[in-house]
Amino acid sequence: MDFEEAERQRVWLMSGHIKKLGYQNACTTVLFNKYPTLDKIDTTFYPTNPDGTKNYKIVDSSVLGIIPGSLAETFNYCSGDPTDPDSKxxxxxxxxxxxxxxxxxxxxxxxxxxxxxxxxxxxxxxxxxxxxxxxxxxxxxxxxxxxxxxxxxxxxxxxxxxxxxxxxxxxxxxxxxxxxxxxxxxxxxxxxxxxxxxxxxxxxxxxxxxxxxxxxxxxxxxxxxxxxxxxxxxxxxxxxxxxxxxxxxxxxxxxxxxxxxxxxxxxxxxxxxxxxxxxxxxxxxxxxxxxxxxxxxxxxxxxxxxxxxxxxxxxxxxxxxxxxxxxxxxxxxxxxxxxxxxxxxxxxxxxxxxxxxxxxxxxxxxKLEEGLDILKKFIDYDIEMAIYLQEQLEKIYDKSEIRRMYFNVVFPRRHVPEDSISKFILMKVGKTELQAITLMNVNRTLIDEFINEILAHISNNEVAQAVSE
Missing domain, CATH: 3.40.640.10 (Type I PLP-dependent aspartate aminotransferase-like (Major domain))
Structure with missing residues (x-):
């Protein structure tokens, strides 16, 4: 969404709120107080008064990473049937x-x-x-x-x-x-x-x-x-x-x-x-x-x-x-x-x-209104990452133990440390298998890090077993 369009939406929403008398929402996040503290309250939608004096923001949305005065700070809502031209x-x-x-x-x-x-x-x-x-x-x-x-x-x-x-x-x-x-x-x-x-x-x-x-x-x-x-x-x-x-x-x-x-x-x-x-x-x-x-x-x-x-x-x-x-x-x-x-x-x-x-x-x-080109690139990327994960897992497990359907890769739970299951937010499939899903947040570096943790766990177990023998 470009900035100008977002700004038009914000102004449009604000204009609808300013004159509301019988309204259920206090619009607190966009309001200003004419006094510097909340010991005394006189609210307004405007940062300055006609005489040029300054008003004070009631709620500081910036602590949430929201830009004051932005679309995200405005009371922005959906209601009713969005496809019905007679909807209010x-x-x-x-x-x-x-x-x-x-x-x-x-x-x-x-x-x-x-x-x-x-x-x-x-x-x-x-x-x-x-x-x-x-x-x-x-x-x-x-x-x-x-x-x-x-x-x-x-x-x-x-x-x-x-x-x-x-x-x-x-x-x-x-x-x-x-x-x-x-x-x-x-x-x-x-x-x-x-x-x-x-x-x-x-x-x-x-x-x-x-x-x-x-x-x-x-x-x-x-x-x-x-x-x-x-x-x-x-x-x-x-x-x-x-x-x-x-x-x-x-x-x-x-x-x-x-x-x-x-x-x-x-x-x-x-x-x-x-x-x-x-x-x-x-x-x-x-x-x-x-x-x-x-x-x-x-x-x-x-x-x-x-x-x-x-x-x-x-x-x-x-x-x-x-x-x-x-x-x-x-x-x-x-x-x-x-x-x-x-x-x-x-x-x-x-x-x-x-x-x-x-x-x-x-x-x-x-750009879905123009076609499927970008959507296809995202899907291709996700599948590419799933195939890469599958290939790396096949170096550890037998191929028959690994199943992939598009972005979902299911593999044995053995050799995977419990900490790694939590760290990489892997899904449990029954008692003996795990599942990874490779969406846009996944890259080869992340996959390599996961595989290395499995290999390190296997190596540590082998050393411990050798010592015990």
Whole structure:
């Protein structure tokens, strides 16, 4: 982000705050006091008065490394639906981030918002999935309610059938979430299932962490006798460990082959780290230029991971049509007395505008609106570092003990000192393996330092063993 643009944004935000009378934010960080100490207070937004006398800054943001009077010191926020032209407030940086991420992933007519990170991103997107399914099931739910009423009006009430119908309604209101068992699916998916009260079908994982398709078939077969069910299929696009990618096409094929006529399902994709790499690495083959064409309905990405935004944040994305299916009918029912019904699918209210500005700055640096050239260079660099690490590890371990998938390198835990695990922030994979991830912060010097610590540890152990003998 160039300085002039940042300054325009700061002045624009400030002009909006200065005349606010009924406002919930004190704007303390940008205020001045007309007195040198806080023993007496008379506030103003201006450093000097009309008569030329000086005012005194209330909060010194420079102790946090924030330049006084900068965009980072101003109350900078996002609120509501950034893609809705009728929304009362749209942060232009958030608008840009959502638009560019949608274009990058080929999501036509994209909507969504910037979240605080992957966990909130999954919560929002899976909630959209649930709302979409339950809204589309309303006619069936009403039909079941009418049948219950009919049974209650009969001379001999069939309470067992009434209970059965109520259970069907409950299941339509609580879709099944279909996800690979922990630790392969992120723990946030399990949290979400609890928070928004979903039924669960947890699927076995393959050795590499991807969803086991035979286990998926077995689990679907176990509920195949039930006529009216809905499912949220949560797939992984690069698991935290081993970087496993679920095969969305095969998963959808299995659902289409096994589902009953009245079943409905949608697909959510947890793409926390690898999401931005899709158009370059093409993990979904020829259809990688359009996530919508791949049959993915919602996606959550952590912008602080691969892209490296310095403030934890993420995006939850889907098409506007998907949101419309789920939320438009609710305006006349659930949200009929809610004045901001156009924002009803945005999970978080007031959100960090500084995070949006930081993400905007990164995306501008990558020049994504111009093409994928810089993004590809970053990806190539990360893979180059992963290959270099793999080559150095192969001098210590047998090649068969090392697995690499793009930037993720898994290797044996033996020979690695405990201090080194903490020092290099290595991830533990089970009890016997470790994982390194080579993003832009990694270079050959860092890798060499790590390898030398392993070699020194091996050498010290050999000396100690020789002495003991």
């Amino acid at each position: 407030w749209q942060n232009p940086h958030e608008q840009y981030v959502i638009s560019q991420m949608g274009k990058l992933l080929g999501i036509q007519d994209v909507t969504g918002y910037m979240s605080s990170g992957g966990t909130e991103g999954n919560l929002a997107a899976i909630w959209w999935c649930k709302t979409n399914l339950t809204t589309r099931s309303q006619s069936k739910i009403q039909e079941l309610k009418d049948r219950i009423k009919q049974h209650k009006n009969q001379q001999e009430v069939d309470y067992e059938e009434i209970l059965n119908l109520k259970e069907k309604i409950s299941k339509l209101r609580r879709p099944y979430i279909v996800a690979t068992k922990s630790p392969h699916s992120h723990f946030s998916v399990i949290k979400v299932a609890s928070i928004i009260e979903l039924n669960t079908l947890y699927i076995d994982g393959n050795d590499n962490g991807s969803m086991n398709l035979d286990s998926l078939r077995d689990n679907l077969r176990s509920v195949q006798s039930e006529e009216d069910l809905t499912f949220i299929v949560s797939i992984n696009f690069g698991t935290t460990t081993q970087a496993a990618f679920d095969d969305v096409f095969e998963i959808r094929k299995i659902f289409d082959e096994m589902k009953n006529p009245n079943w409905k399902y949608v697909v959510h994709m947890d793409a926390a780290m690898y999401g931005p790499t899709l158009p370059v690495l093409k993990q979904f083959g020829d259809k990688s230029n359009s996530l919508t064409s791949c049959g993915v309905d919602t996606v959550a990405i952590s912008l602080w991971k691969f892209l490296g935004v310095q403030i934890p944040c993420g995006v939850s994305l889907c098409t506007r049509e998907f949101i419309k299916q789920g939320y438009e009918p609710l305006k006349a029912t659930t949200y009929k007395d809610f004045p901001l019904a156009n924002d009803n699918f945005i999970l978080a209210g007031t959100r960090s505008g500084i995070a949006a500005a930081a993400a905007y700055n990164i995306i501008k640096t990558f």
